[in-house]
Amino acid sequence: MSEQRVAIKMQDGVADVRLTRGDKMNALDPAMFAGIIDAIGQLQAMPGLRAVVLSGEGRAFCAGLDMASMASAGSGVDLKTRTHGLANDFQQVAWGWRTLAVPVIAAIHGVAFGGGLQIASGADFRIAAPGTRMSVMEIKWGIVPDMAGYALWRGNVRDDHLRELSYTAREFDAEEGLAMGFVSRIAADPHAEAVALACRIAARNPHAVRAAKRLANLESDAAGTLIAESVEQAGLIRTPNQIEAVMANMQKRPPNFRDD
Incomplete structure (x- = not known):
């Protein structure tokens, strides 16, 4: 891929993943879709990975679809074909974060519209800057959310709120998003x-x-x-890392866990 769209930096088990199309508010063009899918694949195979932070460079987290670039690219695509387990390519850029083995935290600022909001919703947690603008925007273009949004919002967002927003494309801010379940927490510096x-x-x-x-x-x-x-508990009890967690707490020292 000739155009860089996603950057990954790894330190102390934490992958700092950034959308890097800041001049276009990280809008989703074909290169961005490919870059996000590739980044998720890299993270799935990354040794020593324990958590992921997902954010966007520049003025926004992600402004949603770049309609001009996607108009021709999307023609003729078979949306029903599953390319990544349960998901197609468009859904994978959001659903893929949920299927990563480790927790993902999205740091949101500026705007998270349409596909951008769905990508953020794939994270385990969403920390937003005050006043961040959001919208379930697809109905504005005569379509429905189809990047795993409904699967990801169910259980977090109350049904009547989701229905209103998906029927109207009404814009809301981080504070209202927190009350409705789109946002987990508000912070002045969401990335930090x-x-x-x-x-x-x-x-x-x-x-x-x-x-x-x-x-x-x-x-x-x-x-x-x-x-x-x-089953999960039986697989953890008396393993080296579980014993180390107990010993570190008893000895009041930092634990030394193994990733293998």
């Missing part, structure tokens, strides 16, 4: 807050964190969830 949270997660037993994310992602009835809890 996200990195701090990622570092706290990275300091915990990485196998237990991954198990907790698997349980959080689980879609099952009570019986299925209860047995999944037991």
